[in-house]
Amino acid sequence: xxATEMKRLNRRDLLAALLGTSTLALGGCSRVSLPPAGMLLxxxxxxxxxxxxxxxxxxxxxxxxxxxxxxVGGGIAGLSAAWRLLSLGIDDFVVLEMESVFGGxxxxxxxxxxxxxxxAHYLPTPMKENETLIELLKEMGVVVGVTxxxxxxxxxxxxxxxPQERVFVEGEWIEGLxxxxxxxxxxxxxxxxxxxxIDKWISARDRLGRRMFAIPIAAGSDEEEVRLLxxxxxxxxxxxxxxxxxxxxxxxxxxxxxxxGLTIDQTSAWAGVFYFASRNEKANASSQDVxxxxxxxxxxxxxxSNTMRDRVEHSHPVIAIEHDPKADDSVRVLAWDxxxxxxxxxxxxxxxxxxxxxxxPYLIRDFSNESRANLSEFRYGAWLVxxxxxxxxxRENGFPMCWDNVxxxxxxxxxxxxxxxxxxxxxxxxxTWYMPLLHDDAKVSRxxxxxxxxxxWADVVMTDLTLAHPDLxxxxxxxxxxxxxxxxxxxxxxxxxxxxxxxxxxxxxRIHFAGTDLSGVALMEEAFYHGVRAADECARL
Numbered sequence: 001x002x003a004t005e006m007k008r009l010n011r012r013d014l015l016a017a018l019l020g021t022s023t024l025a026l027g028g029c030s031r032v033s034l035p036p037a038g039m040l041l042x043x044x045x046x047x048x049x050x051x052x053x054x055x056x057x058x059x060x061x062x063x064x065x066x067x068x069x070x071x072v073g074g075g076i077a078g079l080s081a082a083w084r085l086l087s088l089g090i091d092d093f094v095v096l097e098m099e100s101v102f103g104g105x106x107x108x109x110x111x112x113x114x115x116x117x118x119x120a121h122y123l124p125t126p127m128k129e130n131e132t133l134i135e136l137l138k139e140m141g142v143v144v145g146v147t148x149x150x151x152x153x154x155x156x157x158x159x160x161x162x163p164q165e166r167v168f169v170e171g172e173w174i175e176g177l178x179x180x181x182x183x184x185x186x187x188x189x190x191x192x193x194x195x196x197x198i199d200k201w202i203s204a205r206d207r208l209g210r211r212m213f214a215i216p217i218a219a220g221s222d223e224e225e226v227r228l229l230x231x232x233x234x235x236x237x238x239x240x241x242x243x244x245x246x247x248x249x250x251x252x253x254x255x256x257x258x259x260x261g262l263t264i265d266q267t268s269a270w271a272g273v274f275y276f277a278s279r280n281e282k283a284n285a286s287s288q289d290v291x292x293x294x295x296x297x298x299x300x301x302x303x304x305s306n307t308m309r310d311r312v313e314h315s316h317p318v319i320a321i322e323h324d325p326k327a328d329d330s331v332r333v334l335a336w337d338x339x340x341x342x343x344x345x346x347x348x349x350x351x352x353x354x355x356x357x358x359x360x361p362y363l364i365r366d367f368s369n370e371s372r373a374n375l376s377e378f379r380y381g382a383w384l385v386x387x388x389x390x391x392x393x394x395r396e397n398g399f400p401m402c403w404d405n406v407x408x409x410x411x412x413x414x415x416x417x418x419x420x421x422x423x424x425x426x427x428x429x430x431x432t433w434y435m436p437l438l439h440d441d442a443k444v445s446r447x448x449x450x451x452x453x454x455x456x457w458a459d460v461v462m463t464d465l466t467l468a469h470p471d472l473x474x475x476x477x478x479x480x481x482x483x484x485x486x487x488x489x490x491x492x493x494x495x496x497x498x499x500x501x502x503x504x505x506x507x508x509x510r511i512h513f514a515g516t517d518l519s520g521v522a523l524m525e526e527a528f529y530h531g532v533r534a535a536d537e538c539a540r541l
Contacts (some may be wrong), residue, residue, distance in 0.1 A: 083307060394475060
């Protein structure tokens with residue numbers, strides 16, 4: 001169904017298509033009151049289209065500057081590369097970011113005294129082997145020591161407060177994410193079998209002693225038994241074990257939608273198992289503790305950007321990168337200053353390209369002529385994120401409000417509560433609500449995302465939330481909505497161990513690449529890893 005067909009649907013069918021028919025069947029879809037105020041936001045689409053069209057900018061630079069390294073992109077990958085360069089004693093660099101704020105999908109926002117995320121909102125405690133990330137967290141005051149076993153100790157204020165998560169099922173909130181209320185003996189048996197199979201992957205080591213699944217993924221195994229998982233979907237993998245429990249399949253599907261914006265039918269089984277196996281140090285143990293802040297991973301963005309304040313420039317989109325790899329000379333980088341509308345040029349010894357791969361053909365001269373540039377394999381999901389200001393907390397039925405609050409059977413991911421980490425459990429707050437758009441053709445999802453109005457999307461958000469909170473319309477004072485057209489890379493079947501992905505991280509002459517899409521999974525740890533790796537490449541060369 002394309003965007004034009006979506007527009008023709010009546011309200012009930014539109015809501016069913018977006019939220020899921022099972023959700024609406026539980027509570028109907030009576031028209032709800034919309035918030036009294038709000039904005040519809042998105043990244044700078046107009047600038048992105050100008051870059052795509054190429055002829056929209058003057059190529060005559062007003063000034064010319066020389067830098068040892070130019071970093072293109074001020075998300076986690078670009079900022080991490082800059083942080084690493086500084087730690088290596090290289091300070092002659094600049095970070096150029098297209099948007100007016102840094103962070104990409106890790107940015108945060110504010111409403112009055114409240115801070116909240118616009119995307120990524122937590123970080124699992126890294127395992128002791130992830131030494132470079134632990135070094136950053138030590139600088140931030142997040143890691144305050146190590147255990148006798150060498151594991152990082154996290155400052156209490158940054159560990160996610162209890163209660164952490166709940167799910168709304170059959171008219172009641174219950175603790176945890178598994179919809180245990182109403183589960184049969186067979187449901188629970190299948191859950192136990194699933195956990196047992198995941199524990200096998202957690203405990204296993206390959207011939208080189210590597211974990212089968214690790215974060216970053218470069219530290220994990222790439223042997224055949226792991227690679228084979230990438231050739232089938234998560235749904236097919238579960239079918240092979242006879243796991244038909246609707247509750248188990250919902251839990252796994254929710255997990256895939258949460259991290260990847262994909263259903264279990266779309267997700268590589270490698271990515272599905274990775275979700276459950278990579279965050280547990282040992283079998284039969286809980287996942288690594290969660291680190292979070294009211295503004296989510298924007299706390300990391302703010303630390304990194306403030307650390308190198310005089311070397312980062314926002315509102316400076318790069319419009320061209322020119323370099324002949326065979327000549328092995330310097331790289332010419334053209335950028336545009338949005339404030340005064342002028343073009344300027346950098347001559348750089350090295351460039352770190354830290355924006356998504358799909359943009360590369362529009363920025364890097366002759367990129368599409370490279371044999372490795374099979375960008376059709378890189379597919380990115382569209383997401384909607386709403387931040388909802390409340391004058392007070394809604395009435396509750398069952399387990400009390402948590403940090404993470406999930407709605408069983410909804411296509412949304414539910415919401416996180418910005419004030420939870422601050423210890424504020426009553427009164428005004430902001431809820432951050434997430435929903436991936438799940439059409440198999442991501443282009444259709446992007447068309448849907450951009451064609452609907454603020455009122456359309458506010459209706460979707462309010463309809464979803466009032467199923468669990470009937471009195472919510474009386475409490476909402478504002479709702480701002482962010483549209484992410486290319487929010488995150490999607491680890492679809494066959495992508496993680498695809499040659500196109502594996503080759504994309506290799507340098508192109510003096511141009512080095514960073515970003516989560518080079519890993520195939522959109523995690524902060526992967527962006528950080530590739531930023532550090534690209535900086536190390538520059539330093540060595």
